[in-house]
Amino acid sequence: MSTLHLIxxxxxxxxxxxxxxxQDKMILLGDAVYCAPTMSLNGEISQFxxxxxxxxxxxxxxxxxxxxxxxxxxxxxCTQSTPIVSWNx
Amino acid sequence: xxxxxxxxSKSPYSGIKSFELIDSAMVSxxxxxxxxxxxxxxxxxxxxxxxxxxxxxxxxYSKVLSALxxxxxxxxxxxxxxxxxxxxxxxxxxxxxxxxxxSEQQQLIGNQDIVMAGPK
Numbered sequence: 685m686s687t688l689h690l691i692x693x694x695x696x697x698x699x700x701x702x703x704x705x706x707q708d709k710m711i712l713l714g715d716a717v718y719c720a721p722t723m724s725l726n727g728e729i730s731q732f733x734x735x736x737x738x739x740x741x742x743x744x745x746x747x748x749x750x751x752x753x754x755x756x757x758x759x760x761x762c763t764q765s766t767p768i769v770s771w772n773x
Numbered sequence: 774x775x776x777x778x779x780x781x782s783k784s785p786y787s788g789i790k791s792f793e794l795i796d797s798a799m800v801s802x803x804x805x806x807x808x809x810x811x812x813x814x815x816x817x818x819x820x821x822x823x824x825x826x827x828x829x830x831x832x833x834y835s836k837v838l839s840a841l842x843x844x845x846x847x848x849x850x851x852x853x854x855x856x857x858x859x860x861x862x863x864x865x866x867x868x869x870x871x872x873x874x875x876s877e878q879q880q881l882i883g884n885q886d887i888v889m890a891g892p893k
Contacts, residue, residue, distance in 0.1 A: 693787070714786075714787055715784045715786070718784065718818055722860055737829065740828055741825050741826060741827075742786060742821065743821035743825070743835060743865075744821065745823075
């Protein structure tokens, strides 16, 4: 099974990017969704899933094709992945 | 009557600290103090319009901010550099809030009797 990284904030994103393997999946949630608009500028964002509730709640907007996931889809990703790594800081 | 400045430097929806500072500012305004609020660092994310806290079972921060003039809190400021670093456009913000450079923020702080920067 593949590894899933749950990224909660900017520092978590920085740590995760250094330590993740090529094929690992990643989800941006919580304050990490604030990183999405700037990452979209260099195409890096295509590697990430983004939790849509957290994105919308914060009033963020995008015209780009982000790979949004719902809570249900996030749970599905979690059941398909081992281990799951939470990057809180 | 005192000049009191609240400095908000935390993002709005992870934890309640930022909401608590705003609540405290509103209470303080009722006691006829002259209140200013400065948003800087991660705190500037609070200013985005069209937030929806219901998705997170929370109050909606942007709605709370738009109610501040009712409490006679009209001096809202943000750090120009913090907005630019996060590539936030002025058109994403629809409450009346003034942009301040670092030296203007120093002046603002210098003019206060009390500055509340909140718990870490």
